Each structure stands twice: as structure tokens, then as C-alpha cells.
Amino acid sequence: MAFxxxxxxxxxxxxxxxxxxxxxxxxxxxxxxxAGAEIFGLFVTIxxxxxxxxxxxxxxxxxxxxxxxxxxxxxxxxxxxYMIMALAPDLSWLxxxxxxxxxxxxxxxxxxxxxxxxxxxxxxxxxxxxVGAAWGLGFILGPGIGGLIGGLGVHLPFWFAxxxxxxxxxxxxxxxxxxxPPESRQPFAWRRANPAxxxxxxxxxxxxxxxxxxxxxxxxxxxxxxxxxxxxxxxRYGWGPVEVGLSLTVVGALNITxxxxxxxxxxxxxxxxxxxxxxxxxxxxxxxxxxxASTPAxxxxxxxxxxxxGFAQPxxxxxxxxxxxxxxxxxxxxxxxxxxxxxxxxxxxxFTFIFAFFISPSAPVxxxxxxxxxxxxxxxxxxxxxxxxxSGSAGAPAAGPTVAVPDGAGLKPAxxxxxxxxxNE
Numbered sequence: 200m201a202f203x204x205x206x207x208x209x210x211x212x213x214x215x216x217x218x219x220x221x222x223x224x225x226x227x228x229x230x231x232x233x234a235g236a237e238i239f240g241l242f243v244t245i246x247x248x249x250x251x252x253x254x255x256x257x258x259x260x261x262x263x264x265x266x267x268x269x270x271x272x273x274x275x276x277x278x279x280x281y282m283i284m285a286l287a288p289d290l291s292w293l294x295x296x297x298x299x300x301x302x303x304x305x306x307x308x309x310x311x312x313x314x315x316x317x318x319x320x321x322x323x324x325x326x327x328x329x330v331g332a333a334w335g336l337g338f339i340l341g342p343g344i345g346g347l348i349g350g351l352g353v354h355l356p357f358w359f360a361x362x363x364x365x366x367x368x369x370x371x372x373x374x375x376x377x378x379x380p381p382e383s384r385q386p387f388a389w390r391r392a393n394p395a396x397x398x399x400x401x402x403x404x405x406x407x408x409x410x411x412x413x414x415x416x417x418x419x420x421x422x423x424x425x426x427x428x429x430x431x432x433x434x435r436y437g438w439g440p441v442e443v444g445l446s447l448t449v450v451g452a453l454n455i456t457x458x459x460x461x462x463x464x465x466x467x468x469x470x471x472x473x474x475x476x477x478x479x480x481x482x483x484x485x486x487x488x489x490x491x492a493s494t495p496a497x498x499x500x501x502x503x504x505x506x507x508x509g510f511a512q513p514x515x516x517x518x519x520x521x522x523x524x525x526x527x528x529x530x531x532x533x534x535x536x537x538x539x540x541x542x543x544x545x546x547x548x549x550f551t552f553i554f555a556f557f558i559s560p561s562a563p564v565x566x567x568x569x570x571x572x573x574x575x576x577x578x579x580x581x582x583x584x585x586x587x588x589x590s591g592s593a594g595a596p597a598a599g600p601t602v603a604v605p606d607g608a609g610l611k612p613a614x615x616x617x618x619x620x621x622x623n624e
Contacts (some may be wrong), residue, residue: 215341
């Protein structure tokens with residue numbers, strides 16, 4: 200696991216470094232700030248579209264050739280992509296770099312498959328939590344580094360991002376071991392390497408489609424944060440880059456604390472099902488507080504209420520990986536990344552439209568917090584769906600090792616089995 204943590208931190212550092220400067224670079228090529236903002240929104244949508252289309256392809260590719268070569272090629276591809284953006288003479292070259300970034304960044308699904316390869320089922324939720332903490336570390340450090348060096352030049356952070364990504368590729372080439380043995384691989388098939396093929400996988404195993412629906416609805420609700428967080432804080436409280444940056448640092452720090460330190464303990468005591476439901480209820484409550492917050496203090500309080508959302512992905516990932524074969528882990532992670540990409544396309548359009556409407560003169564009532572109320576409804580719906588889907592599933596604290604039993608078309612949910620030590624059992 201230590202090997203994949205390093206890979207994720209390096210990749211996320213590269214991505215995070217570009218966050219503070221990419222909008223500025225796009226605006227510098229646009230005729231005015233308003234046009235630049237519209238183009239930036241288009242770039243975000245295109246990046247998410249690439250994730251939606253190519254994450255299943257990358258996942259199936261890793262099921263065929265192993266996780267290591269895919270991670271190496273991805274790191275190399277991201278490095279080249281960042282260099283293209285650093286050298287881009289106009290928006291068309293910058294768009295090309297953004298498309299390549301969306302494709303090669305789909306390797307996060309491969310990292311998830313790597314975790315499933317090397318971790319026993321009863322420890323996967325904690326392992327996915329640690330992966331989330333590694334991602335959070337890169338996300339905290341990356342924007343800070345990018346903001347500092349971005350003051351020296353808007354192109355410079357992209358060179359640093361390229362250096363981190365190429366370092367990740369070199370690390371994979373010389374240090375990272377392969378996690379998927381040849382006997383657990385399966386032939387590449389185009390019918391599985393696309394979003395429609397991913398849906399077929401999700402429908403072919405018990406409970407998977409329901410868990411995927413939970414993932415989709417809660418991901419869609421989560422999109423309110425990258426879509427309107429900055430706009431809302433500036434409109435309602437007059438926050439600038441410093442206040443927003445500090446609040447996002449708090450979000451990242453709490454994410455590391457929850458996923459890196461609390462996930463393992465909470466799930467060991469209460470099980471994955473209760474952890475998932477707790478996360479979704481906390482997400483619902485925090486969105487309501489954000490929407491109602493009349494003061495910056497209440498807004499910051501909602502960040503603390505939101506912290507248990509860090510239980511969600513480790514829990515749902517662990518529950519889903521129990522229900523597929525080792526040779527399908529890459530395809531499963533690709534399907535999850537594709538779901539996230541789809542919400543990244545729909546969410547910004549939905550929440551920015553709602554925000555713009557409810558602060559406009561034509562709105563029946565001035566309600567800038569309406570996007571958060573809509574997100575709360577989505578998060579609550581995902582909680583109800585999770586209760587239904589996971590009732591009777593293997594989400595309780597494990598009494599011993601777990602196994603998955605073939606039943607023809609797919610795999611049954613893993614059932615806890617107590618090891619008595621009897622070799623004949």
C-alpha cells in the first residue's frame with residue numbers, strides 16, 4: 200500500500216498545483232473576464248466528459264495488462280499534457296492539453312483497483328480511506344505550492360506539475376510493483392471498455408447497480424461545492440481568495456483526519472453500512488447549514504459537520520469490490536470514475552443555473568442558498584437509497600475473513616466466516 204500512496208500523492212500534487220492558475224491562464228487568452236469565465240466552465244465540462252468516456256477504457260486496460268503499466272503511462276501522459284499547457288500559445292492548444300489531462304487522469308480508477316488487488320476484503324474500507332487521505336494531502340499541498348509559484352509566472356506551475364507527474368511515472372517504472380498476477384487478468388474487450396459496458400457490469404452483480412445509484416446521487420449532490428462554493432462565499436460574505444483558500448484548507452485537513460485516522464476505527468466498530476449512512480446524513484445536514492448560514496461562523500461550522508462525508512467513498516468502494524472478481528476490479532473502478540465524470544458534467548450546469556436564478560431580480564424570492572438545499576435533497580435521497588440497498592448486505596464488522604462465493608452469473612455478497620483453525624473446515 201505504501202507504493203500506491205506515493206503514486207497518488209505525486210499525481211494529486213501535480214493536479215493541485217494547477218488549480219490556482221488555470222483560470223488565470225484561460226482568462227489571459229480570452230477577450231475579457233466574462234468570456235474567460237465562460238470558457239473556463241466549458242473546459243471543466245470537457246475535462247469531466249473525458250473522465251466519463253475514458254475511465255472505463257483505462258480500467259479495462261488495467262484488467263488486461265496490469266495496473267503498473269497503466270499507472271506509468273498515465274504519469275507520463277500527464278507530464279506531457281502539463282508541458283503542452285505550459286507552452287500553449289492560444290486557447291486551442293490549452294484545450295488539447297485539457298482533453299489529454301481528462302483522459303490520462305482517469306488512472307485514479309486504476310489506483311483504486313490496485314488497492315482492491317492487494318487488500319483483504321475486511322481491510323479494504325480502511326485502505327480506501329487511507330487512499331482518500333493521500334489524495335487530500337496532495338490536494339492541500341498542491342494549491343498552496345501552485346499559488347506561491349504562480350506569483351512568479353502563470354506558466355511556471357505547469358512545469359512543476361509536469362515534474363511531479365514525470366516523477367510519478369519514473370517511480371512506477373523503477374519502484375512500484377505489479378499488483379495483478381497474470382492468472383487474474385482477462386482479455387481486453389471493447390464492449391466492456393466504455394460507459395455502456397460499465398453499466399452492464401453494474402447490472403450483472405447483485406446489489407452493484409443499487410450501490411452505483413447511491414454513488415451517482417451523492418456525487419451529484421457533492422458537485423455543489425466545486426460549482427458554487429467560491430461564488431456563494433463571495434456573494435454572501437464578501438470572501439476573497441484568502442478566505443476561500445483557508446476554508447478549503449480546513450476541508451482538506453478534516454478529510455485527511457477522517458479518512459486517514461477515523462475510517463478504520465469507525466468501520467471496525469460499526470461496519471461499512473452504518474459508516475456509509477452516517478456519511479450521507481452528515482452531508483445532508485451540512486448542506487442545509489450552508490444554505491441557511493447567515494454568518495461566516497455558521498458557514499465554517501458546516502465544514503466541520505461535513506467532515507464525516509469522508510466515510511462515504513471508503514465504505515461504498517469496499518462494499519462494491521466484494522461483489523466482483525479480481526479480473527473485474529479495474530472495470531469496476533473505471534465505472535465509478537465514469538459515474539463521477541458524468542456528475543461533473545451535470546452538476547456544474549445544474550447548480551450554477553440554480554444559483555444564478557435565485558440571486559436574479561426575476562427570482563420569486565432571493566435565496567442564494569438554494570443550490571445547497573437542492574444538494575441536501577440529493578444527499579438525503581442517496582441516504583434512503585443506501586439504507587434500502589445495503590439492508591442485509593455484508594457491511595457489518597467482520598468477525599473473521601470474508602469470502603465471495605460464485606453463483607453462476609456473478610458473485611454473491613461476501614459473507615462473514617469465522618476461522619476456527621480447523622484445517623479440514
